[in-house]
Amino acid sequence: MTAESRLLSLLGMLAVGRTYSATELAAHFGVTPRSIRRDIASLRELGYVIESIPGAAGGYRAHSRTVLPPLQLETGEALATAVGLALLNGAGLGTENADSATAKLRAMLPPAVRETVGEISTSVSVLPGHEPGVDMTAVMTTTSAIASRNILTFTHEKRKATGSETLQRRVEPVQMVVLGAHWYLYAWDLNRSDWRVFRLDRMSQVHETTFAFTARDHPDAEAAVSSAVTTAAYRHTVILDVDASVTEAKSWFPTRSATITKTGGGARVEFGVEDLTWAAVITAATPVSFRVVEPPELLSALQGLGERATRVSRSGSSRAE
Structure with a gap:
């Protein structure tokens, strides 16, 4: 590998955000740590911001705002990137950098593909009030x-x-x-x-x-977030064992509102609620056999819901006779 090729490869490794020690980089490229230090100095002379992180876990890392050399993308790669940026903008997560990157990528594409990207960018939208609100x-x-x-x-x-x-x-x-x-x-x-x-x-x-x-x-981060969002944030945690697969249970209890895991005989569903009366409605609507694991107070709420439903079915009114 030539010194020039090593510089480009070194820059690409550093730019992903990971910190590498001189010893790691030297072993990767088959050179000495002294050569790596010279390469780092050369990149800095070219204007790239390479940070030196002190300490036992330290090393070198490219600054997050380092401008990388032009990427050589094939048509399919450029299209995939441009489509991703278009969907990002359509989802309400666009930035000025995303707009400028989209313009540059579209300029690289053949006319027919460029038109496709333009159509995609206008076919995705977010209703007012439903923007993710993420910076x-x-x-x-x-x-x-x-x-x-x-x-x-x-x-x-x-x-x-x-x-x-x-x-x-x-x-x-x-x-x-x-x-x-x-x-x-x-x-x-x-x-x-x-x-x-x-x-x-x-x-x-x-x-x-x-x-x-x-x-x-x-x-597990995903499980921890799911638990924090679907149960821990509420006054009551409802746990049901349902006679269905996890896939079936997800169609009745979306994963954004419930944590669903596989059990020996079906699936366990956990979700949080502030009002057990509402939990009774959700539980009673489950279209397969189920067992209430927790809380025991849900049984009283289900009994009250059943009595109310019986009154309505007999008289058309929820008022007690």
Whole structure:
């Protein structure tokens, strides 16, 4: 490999956001750490911002705003990228950078393909009031911190029945999870010394620090977010065992509102509610046999619902005779 080819490959490795030590890079390219240091110096002379991270877990990393050399994309690759940007804009998550990138990519495409991308960009829209409300700068900063294993700081709005409060957070970010209409961050909260779930649209002043952290063993991020959103946030947790497959159960209890797992004889459904009367309605509408595991108070709510339904079926009115 020539020195020029090594520089381009080195830049590509660093630009993904991961931190590499000189020893790692030297082993990868089959050169000495001294050669890597010279390559880093050459990239800096060319204007690329390469950060040096101190400490045992430190090394080199390209700055998040480094401008990369022009990508050589095949037609299919350019089309896939342009379609992704068009869908991003259509979903209400566009940015000025996405617009300019789309314009450059469309200019690369053959006329027929360029027209297809233009049609896609106008065929996706979001109804007013249903925009994700996610700041893409915050998304990019958060994903960079996750990839680099750097501590993330931000201001988070916590909403309660009595109002809301804004708190400063300092976390070790693990993963972003999209559930339903919202984006969530799963992270180790250094202030609380515990795992926490944060909604991205309630995060502001998001900042990636230069303080690296060592990854911890952690629960499954998707399961943790699902549990936090579908059960932990509510007064009552309803647990049902249904005589159906997980796939069938998902058609009655969407995963954005319930956690569904496989059991020996069917599926277990867990969801949170504030009002057990409403839970009784949802439960009674389940079209297969089921058993109430928790809470026992749901049985009383189901009995009350049954009596009410009986009155309506007999007289057409829910009023007691």
